Amino acid sequence: MTSKLLRLHETLLVKGVDHDGVPRPVDMLDNDSIRPVPVKDRTWSQLTYIVFWWSATANVSNLYSASTGMALGLTMWEAIACSFGGQILAGLLMALNGRGGAMYRIPFPVLCRSSFGSWGALWPTFNRAAMSIVWNGVNSVQGAQCLYVFLHAIFPSIANIPDKMGSKSALTSAQMMCFFIYWLINCAFLFVPVPKMKSLVYAKVVVYFAATLAMVGWTVSLSGGSSFLATLHAPSTVQGTEKSYLIFKFFFLGLASCGTFISNAADMQRYARKPNDVLIGQIISFPVSNLLVAILGNLIAAASKSIFGELIWSPLNFLDKLMDGERYTSGNRAACAFISLAFVYSTVFSAIFENSIPAGNDIAALMPRYITIKRGFFICAVLSYAICPWYLLSTAAIFITFLSSYQIFLSAIAGILICDYYLIRRGYLNIPALYTARPESLYRYLYGFNPRAFIAYIIAVAPNFYGFLNQMGVKAPLGIQRFYYIAYPTGLLVAFGVYYFGCLVSAPEGMEKSGWKEPKDYYEEDDPMRGESLVIEGVEAEKGVMAASKEV
Known part of the structure; x- marks a missing residue:
């Protein structure tokens, strides 16, 4: 029995090799998956990142995240403007927060060790891993819905499967079957090495926008010209103070909904050929592509109101409704099948690029001796199934709650990382020291934890925690609810300021006093x-x- 356990342990241990292929020991903070990306794997060019951020926004959730503003009473253009404004800020924060990853080719969990400490970084790593797993589950729900529409267009009998899931679920029993099939498809693509995914990035952009533009053209033609134009120019159903706060809410929701993108920046930028190759994609491509997707999503939503007399905020429900009753014609079925199949493809790679890769980095960094990024991908896949994500997307209100509820934790982490890289380290990181917890390590701090970072984190989260509890169902005054609208910028700025003040009062080892110390590469x-x-x-x-x- 003992020998079998020893063999199992030996099998589970990650095997490390140096750049010459010579085996090297792997310890509790280091394995090849989370080391700086070697030169041969730095294959993503400036064009790749420009296209990548177009690809990143090319998903079904972005089609209806902006139109949820319409569902709550804003006009189409007000909802789009709010979303676009928040995403401009998100693009700038991605460029700032991911700079360390682009320069040193290290992932987010290793970058956190500079500010939180060699062992303290496990907390933000765990925090971000949890968010990536949840988002992966959300994308899987959307993928299942896309796959259901595709199968419904081919096999009408799938709609007759008795539903046992209940009213709180976003998926019916038939869609749950699709969820399992989609999950298997997603797992199959996880075997592709990340540096070789460039062609998949390019293909996703073409497939997604071709399908979305086709859906816009088709649904607008069905809606009728005058009726559709009337819907586009329909006034807001809310006025006065309520409308002002709703605009305020959706502007910062546009920022908060990109919280994982801001955190994930280093994970994707580490494959860059040159550090500056990532900038145009983040600062320009990301908000502009989000703007285009938001416009397309709102055009589809507006068309639904003209066709059915009600606003259908989910394009997937819209597609399925286009096959109800007498509409179940060969032409409608073919159109729905091609569009939904393209959405399935797009959703698979949205989940991989935006969730599986970050979660794989995080999980590998939590247990480097036993978990590689590849193993982390599949652990993320299993956990994203286990959390039952089909209960997150049943209504627009639940979707908004989900988007806004996690922001306070990620914003505090982002504020600390930005402050540490730009003001405390001034662009210089001692890379070998990031992979050890020995007492003489630069990032050892206090037993591997940096008290300054954790004090800043707690103080930044505290003002918004009551609002967070309100999002989870606890009653709170109206003022607390409205203050929570700015939870992301508040948490980021408070964490930034408190961490910087703490470092001024008690300077950490290696703190740079002046100048810019970042290398050229x-x-x-x-x-x-x-x-x-x-x-x-x-x-x-x-x-x-x-x-x-x-x-x-």
Whole structure:
């Protein structure tokens, strides 16, 4: 029995190798999955990141996250403007929060060790992993709904399966069957190595926008010109103070709904060829693509009101309703099948890029001796099934509650990370020290925990915690509810300020007092491609100098 347990333990242990393929020990803070990405795997160019952020917003949830404003009384253009404004701020915060990942090619959980400590970083890592798992479950629900529409278009009898799920579930029994099939499809694609996913990023953009534009054209043509235009220009159903607060709420909800994107930035930016290749995608592509998706989503929602006399905020429910009764024609079925199949494909890769990869990094960092990123992908998949995510998306109100409820925890973490990288470290990280908890480590702090970061975290979360409890069902005064609308920027700024003040009062080891210490780029000393990359950079720099001389 003992020998079998030892063999099992040996099998579960992660095997590490250096850049030359020589085996090396793996400890509690280090394995190859969370090391800086080697030069040979830095394959994502500036174009890749521009397309990636178009791809990241190309999902079903973004189609109806903006239209939920219409469902609660805002006009179409008010809902779009609120969403766009918040996402502009989100793009800027992604660029700031992910800089350490882009420069040093390290994931979020390793970046956290600089500010929270070698062991203290486990808390924000666990926190973010939980959010990624929940979001992965949400995407899986949407994928199941897409797959159901596709199968319904082909097999009408699927609609006759008795529903045993109850009114609180977003999925019927037939859709639960689709959930399991979708989950298996998602798991199959997790075997593809991340550096080789570039072609999947490009394909997703084409597939998603082709299907969405086709749905807009089709549904607008069905709605009738005058009726559709009247819906577009319909006035708001709320007025006065209530409307002001609703606009305020949806503006910052546009920011808060991107909380995971802001946290995930380092995980995706670590595959960049050059650190600055990520900037245009985050600052420009992300908000602009969100704007386009929001417009398309609201056009679809407006068309639904013209066709059925009610606002259908979910495009998936809209597609299925287009096959009700006499509408179950061969033409409608074919259109719904192609559009929904494209949405299935898009949802699979939304879940992988936005949830599975971050969760894989986090779970690997929680137990590096036993878990690689690849194993983390599948642990995330199993847990996202176990949390029963079909209860999160049954109504627009529940969806909004879900988007806003987790923001206070991620915003505090983001504020601390941004402050640490730009004001405390001034762009310099001692990478070897991030992978050890020895007493002499720069990021050891107090037994592996940085009290300054945890004090800042608690103080930043505290003002919004009552509002968070209200979101979970606890009664709270109206003022508390409205204050919670700005929970994300409040938490970020408070955490930033308190952490900086704490470092001024008690400076951590390695705190930089002045100047900007960030290197031009980062390469590990034993990376075999390091020398070649430096030579290429030197040649490019020399060509630039020569070109400048000729111009002079």
